[in-house]
Amino acid sequence: MSAFSRFTALAQSLPATVPFVGPEAIERNRGLAVKARIGANESGFGPAPSVLEAMRAAAETTWMYSDPENFELREALALAHGISRDNIAVGGGIDGLLGEIARLVIEPGAPVVTSLGGYPTFNYHVNGFGGRLVTVPYAGDREDLGGLLDAVRREDAPLVYFANPDNPMGSWWDADSVVSFARALPETTLLILDEAYGETAPAGTIPPIGTLIGQPNVLRMRTFSKAYGLAGARIGYAIGTLGNAQAFDKIRNHFGMSRISVQGALAALKDQAYLADVIARIAASRERIAGIARANGLLPLASATNFVTVDCGRDGTRAKAIVDGLMEHGVFIRMPGIAPLNRCIRISVGTPEDMALLEAALPRVLEAVGN
Structure with a gap:
């Protein structure tokens, strides 16, 4: 008897997968510590x-x-x-x-x-x-x-x-x-x-x-x-x-x-007072991300969320190199998975400390990635 025959045909046809690779897995697999967790669209500001x-x-x-x-x-x-x-x-x-x-x-x-x-x-x-x-x-x-x-x-x-x-x-x-x-x-x-x-x-x-x-x-x-x-x-x-x-x-x-x-x-x-305060902080952080992106020659897209999607100007290969490069500096972000969206990276809002790490790391990564 096959080891998997106990499962339905549908289950046997599906890959064992996790839709998102978590920062914890990245830390384990790459031996890198996440210093700025700004990739999973969480709220680094925390609950009230x-x-x-x-x-x-x-x-x-x-x-x-x-x-x-x-x-x-x-x-x-x-x-x-x-x-x-x-x-x-x-x-x-x-x-x-x-x-x-x-x-x-x-x-x-x-x-x-x-x-x-x-x-x-x-x-x-x-x-x-x-x-x-x-x-x-x-x-x-x-x-x-x-x-x-x-x-x-x-x-x-x-x-x-x-x-x-x-x-x-x-x-x-x-x-x-x-x-x-x-x-x-x-x-x-x-x-x-x-x-x-x-x-x-x-x-x-x-x-x-x-x-x-x-x-x-x-x-x-x-x-x-x-x-x-x-x-x-x-x-x-x-x-x-x-x-x-x-x-x-x-x-x-x-x-x-x-x-x-x-x-x-x-x-x-x-x-609700705390919620209003957080929404204001989210808006301010979006502006900060957009400013950092522009200062580095990238194009931030308008956002109605708690993240900013940034057009990196080429394709998924370059965007992934930026994502991987930022992680080398402890800055965890993500990117869309399908072309042409994957020409972009996606950066979640975060604390001023998170934004400072992003601001310091991004130009170094772009220099390493090149044009």
């Missing part, structure tokens, strides 16, 4: 002191399972958004929820539309449930809404993924365009509208919650990983109609949430 206090207090009750209904957090989110808690599903970050959506929607061989070079973890889940990815190239470094719609109609796709603001390019569409796109989709196509970077976007980017709350083929994804500084806590949530939100109860891990993480999210929602 009030959040850390709440999480420390919650540690005393960590011997108990978390409420399998996530009632308190759903209620707090509902009050924050002015909707019913029954319109909200909580999960282990947006990544966990994406996997659950794939399980709910994708039949083997089903076409799933997304952007070529878009968020790779979504693709990982689609492949894991036997879906067939149909990809649409970016247009002008933005996701191509017209192209996505055409692909959905051509393929009769049951699922389409669209991130606004976008990762990895940091670009965005205005709210009216997003709503028009959602309303133009066939009613048989579920839109995953990933708004992970919504807090850092310009006014007029994110449609009001009430605009799409009654549309049964839209799920909006939110997270505490970015502006709230809780990436390691793994708290995300989906907003949709009653039927969509409650569908997660059919397949989710009901004891999958950490009590400590949930209390952190509750405290984060209460501390």
Whole structure:
């Protein structure tokens, strides 16, 4: 008997992979210490002191399972958004929820539309449930809404993924365009509208919650990983109609949430003053990154996120050389994985100390890489 015959044919066909190589793996494999962790779109500013206090207090009750209904957090989110808690599903970050959506929607061989070079973890889940990815190239470094719609109609796709603001390019569409796109989709196509970077976007980017709350083929994804500084806590949530939100109860891990993480999210929602301060610091850090890039002859792209994508002016080979070279100086960043996006590098915002390390290392790396 084959050692792998116990697995399904689909599982046997999939590579064992991690969608992102973490800085920890880079440290292990290259023997280099990360000094500026500005590559994973985390918040180096961290969560609010009030959040850390709440999480420390919650540690005393960590011997108990978390409420399998996530009632308190759903209620707090509902009050924050002015909707019913029954319109909200909580999960282990947006990544966990994406996997659950794939399980709910994708039949083997089903076409799933997304952007070529878009968020790779979504693709990982689609492949894991036997879906067939149909990809649409970016247009002008933005996701191509017209192209996505055409692909959905051509393929009769049951699922389409669209991130606004976008990762990895940091670009965005205005709210009216997003709503028009959602309303133009066939009613048989579920839109995953990933708004992970919504807090850092310009006014007029994110449609009001009430605009799409009654549309049964839209799920909006939110997270505490970015502006709230809780990436390691793994708290995300989906907003949709009653039927969509409650569908997660059919397949989710009901004891999958950490009590400590949930209390952190509750405290984060209460501390909106800290959130406002962090958003201002994110904006300032974006400007600092853009200034450093320009000073070194590189082109920073406009960003609505907590990172800046920087056009390095040639191709993926040069961009990777810059990424690798910066790591030699302890500066961890990433880059898009698909051409032509991979002509760029992607730098997350960080503390003034992080920015100083970047500013010192980048010209040395560019000199070593050459033109």
